[in-house]
Amino acid sequence: MRYILFVLLCTLYIKPAIAVPQITSRSSADILREAEDYIIVEPSHSYRLLRQVTTITNLSPPQQIRWHLIKVRSAIATNNFGDIEAELIALLALQHHSDFQKRLASILSAMGIALRRLGYFTQAKAFYTCALDHKITEKKRMALLINLAVLSRHMNDYVLAKQSYREARDIAQRLHHERALANVNNNLGTLALDEGNIELAEKYYREALIGYQSSDKRSGNITAGTNLLLIFAIQGHTLNFQRLISPISTLVDAYPDESKKALLLWLINANEANLGKPVPQSTKNELVSAFESLESVKLQILIERYLAPRVHVNVIPGKSPAQLAKPAPVWLKARNFCVKP
Numbered sequence: 001m002r003y004i005l006f007v008l009l010c011t012l013y014i015k016p017a018i019a020v021p022q023i024t025s026r027s028s029a030d031i032l033r034e035a036e037d038y039i040i041v042e043p044s045h046s047y048r049l050l051r052q053v054t055t056i057t058n059l060s061p062p063q064q065i066r067w068h069l070i071k072v073r074s075a076i077a078t079n080n081f082g083d084i085e086a087e088l089i090a091l092l093a094l095q096h097h098s099d100f101q102k103r104l105a106s107i108l109s110a111m112g113i114a115l116r117r118l119g120y121f122t123q124a125k126a127f128y129t130c131a132l133d134h135k136i137t138e139k140k141r142m143a144l145l146i147n148l149a150v151l152s153r154h155m156n157d158y159v160l161a162k163q164s165y166r167e168a169r170d171i172a173q174r175l176h177h178e179r180a181l182a183n184v185n186n187n188l189g190t191l192a193l194d195e196g197n198i199e200l201a202e203k204y205y206r207e208a209l210i211g212y213q214s215s216d217k218r219s220g221n222i223t224a225g226t227n228l229l230l231i232f233a234i235q236g237h238t239l240n241f242q243r244l245i246s247p248i249s250t251l252v253d254a255y256p257d258e259s260k261k262a263l264l265l266w267l268i269n270a271n272e273a274n275l276g277k278p279v280p281q282s283t284k285n286e287l288v289s290a291f292e293s294l295e296s297v298k299l300q301i302l303i304e305r306y307l308a309p310r311v312h313v314n315v316i317p318g319k320s321p322a323q324l325a326k327p328a329p330v331w332l333k334a335r336n337f338c339v340k341p
Helices: 002-010 028-038 043-050 061-077 084-092 098-102 104-117 121-132 138-154 158-175 178-194 198-215 218-235 238-253 258-274 281-291 297-306 330-334
Strands: none
Touching (some): 028 061, 043 061, 043 218, 061 084, 061 098, 084 104, 098 104, 104 121, 121 138, 138 158, 138 297, 178 218, 178 297, 198 218, 218 238, 218 258, 238 258, 281 297
């Protein structure tokens, strides 16, 4: 009965991949509207769509602000950071327009996430703190608190991370915001996993997956699903792993995120090892290469700690960006907002 219930909870509704339409006869404004429509439920579609347009000089400044913001958000959601600094610079070039100020909280949130992923932790924290000082809606405050909590974990400030998640969860419950609750549960699961509490991590990840399924967010399904697969691989629960791997791998294969694909390779081979199957040397070499593609040092640490011994692969996590204290990039100094006197 327990396994039947689990299958019901973890069976995902998988939509067919949406083909990017031909855009030769479509206006940039139409493309922008479609990209904004998809940014929550399928950011990979937004990412592909926007990057087929080479120039947006025909758009008004307010539309250009929206365009660059959605490009940043879609890059973040799909872990594609190759051209994200150019988009941040383009956003900063528009900071004197009134629409920039109207969208400042959303811009600060997106720029904070991008700066964190680029390793500028101190600057990212300053942006989140600045945004939280503004008069903003509860929904925006909730999102900023979640982002601050994620950053705090990467800065090894677990006290602030848990405090921020609790505040965000309280708001999400008041707003009945299922997707945000799923996000918080997923991240609380990761905090528990960092601290070695596997059972608590599994509880949070299960709740996160159910919440993401309810909100029909594909990237959330992937994140919570791969995290739950990681738990099953750690526990050696091969039957649970086999029941969840098919829908999650289908989603990952159709999603433009090399980090998720790298993680999936590690998960599949860890499960093979749990089944008693030897991992060939050629696959071990692929795992070493995939390790470098994992999205963060924190994830590398978890993989090195829990999965590498199972597949008999030696890997060394990179140095945490929190230890590098990277100075602010030159282009960021051009801002005229969130500047301390």
